[in-house]
Amino acid sequence: MTQPSAPVDSPCPGESAKPSVPSATASASSTVPPTDHYAENHGFRVPIPLHGQSRCDGLAVVSRVTKALEPLRRRGDFVPDHAHDALTGLGYSAAKVQTYEDGPTGVGFLIDLGASPWCVEGTMSRDATKADAFAGYPDGSACQPPKGGH
Template identity: 60%
Template sequence: MTMIRMTGIRRGTLPMAVLAVLAAGCGTQRSGDAADAYRKSHPTPTGISTPSTPADFACPGESAPSTPTPTASVTPAPGDHYAENHGFRVPFELHGKHRCDGLAAIKRVKSALEPLRKRGDFTPEGTLSALTGLGYPAGKTRSYQDGSGVGFLIEADAWPVCVEGTMNSTATRADAFGGYPDHTGCETPSGGH
């Protein structure tokens, strides 16, 4: 009977070949500048749609659409996933008709709350009464004590267009947004996906 003996060199050949293939890589993922250079030299084919920023237009009573104020983006430290882990708490911006709906709701809310502000009525009950008097359902409208004033949150329509703000002796402030990712309604979500 003949016995085949493998020497140490032959036994190590197969694992080394596998290791060489794995080290060479077979994907197209690139990082940093290499990825940017690749995207510039290989543009997206014309048959494929890419996400774009919706176009805004002037709303009634507005001379030109407001341009969003760029926010200072903070680059997290390596290993810091705070922004990634809390992205579910960043509300959607409104665009197009929904932006106009939000601006109209802000104007209505401020007009209804201004008499209360001038009187110094900073009670959640008075604010809720004024907001439900505009036709917003009580179940979709919240008001609460907020320091020296009152805060409010309204689900103005089912899309949703949400209006959130505060009223105190100095001013009434309000902002409109389009809800949150992974969550329905206008309440700030307490947990992500």
């Protein structure tokens, strides 16, 4: 039986070319049965990555979100409502943007875009604003991290 090939992503606009690293699922060692089933049992919690044009669109959304939050971060404004206002100011529906305290000086956020890329999540702290775009979760829970498992 032929294994499906891993998607190959070309550099997106504004991104430098970097060598493609095969994922753990595409490596030869993945044919060896795991001795610990943690990864297998928790795979439903791993976000679905974006590829091709969706990946480029996701990087563009991440850039917009980061730029919108950076002024707050530089001012040391880690009030979730202020981050929410900055994100909805980009045109995202208030009902689809969640912000919350992330430690004493940080804000976490999750945006359900409802279209590809479907989700953007990240954090803003004194050190940096970080965000990632992804295509939901394998169990179909959309942008919310799934609960449960076995």
